[in-house]
Amino acid sequence: MIITGTHEEKPLIARFDTSSEQLKGRYSVQVGVAIPLNDPTPEGLPTPGEDEQLGTIEATLLRKIDQQCVLVGVITTAGMREFVLYTNSSAWIEAFHQAFQAAVPTHQVQVMAKTDPDWSVYRSFVS
Numbered sequence: 001m002i003i004t005g006t007h008e009e010k011p012l013i014a015r016f017d018t019s020s021e022q023l024k025g026r027y028s029v030q031v032g033v034a035i036p037l038n039d040p041t042p043e044g045l046p047t048p049g050e051d052e053q054l055g056t057i058e059a060t061l062l063r064k065i066d067q068q069c070v071l072v073g074v075i076t077t078a079g080m081r082e083f084v085l086y087t088n089s090s091a092w093i094e095a096f097h098q099a100f101q102a103a104v105p106t107h108q109v110q111v112m113a114k115t116d117p118d119w120s121v122y123r124s125f126v127s
Contacts, residue, residue, distance in 0.1 A: 001015070001016045001017075001018050001126065002014070002015055003015075003016065003125055006077075007077040007078055008077075008078055010043060010044040010077055010078045010079075011043050011044065011045060011077065012075065012076070012077035012078075013045070013075075013076045013077070014073060014074065014075045014076070014077075014125055015073060015074045016072060016073040016074075016084075016122065016125050016126050017071070017072050017073065018126055020070050020071075020072040020086075020122075021119070021122070021126065023070055023086070024086075024119050024122075026088060027069065027070060027086035027087055027088050028086075028088060028115060028116065028117035029086065029087045029088065029089065029090050029113055029114070029115055029116065030084065030085070030086055030113065030114055030115075030116035030119070030120075030121050030122075031069060031084075031085040031086070031087055031090075031093060031111065031112070031113045032082055032083070032084060032085075032110075032111070032112045032113075032121075033061060033082065033083040033085065033100070033109065033110070033111050034080055034081070034082045034083075034109075034110040034111075034112075035054065035057060035080065035081045035082070035083075035104075035107050035108070035109060035110075036079060036080050036107070036108050036110070037050060037079045037080060037081065037107075038050060038106070038107060040079040044077060044078040044079045044080075045076060045077075046076065046081070053106055053107070054081050057081075057104055057106075057107065058074070058083065060100070060103050060104060061083055061100065064096060064099060064100050064103065065085065065096070068087055068089075068092050068096070069085045069086055069087030069088075070085060070086055070087075071083060071084070071085050072084050072085065072086060072119075072122050073121075073122065073125060073126075075125075084121055084122065086116070086119065086122070087113075090113045093111060093113050096111070097109065097111040
């Protein structure tokens, strides 16, 4: 599902996997992996070249998360791309953050996690 809109008066483009909702009861920790854009357009979106880099970063992310969690969405707005993931344990996140940052030399990697058994981040985009 592709969603377009605005956030803080900037364009927002999001992509969510609606089939992942069936996993809601199994994963209660929401993980956000944010990648600040290096050279956003005036609208806060990636340039074509950086969008290509972000595609490579997403592929790397999918390899690094292995079976620890599920990627449910990708949000791009205001100079940032955020990957929205859900997992059932946060024990692996610190080591993942370090390994993922080492695998992504072109961009800064920010990782946060919070308990979200109701999938409120997911539901804020997918109703």
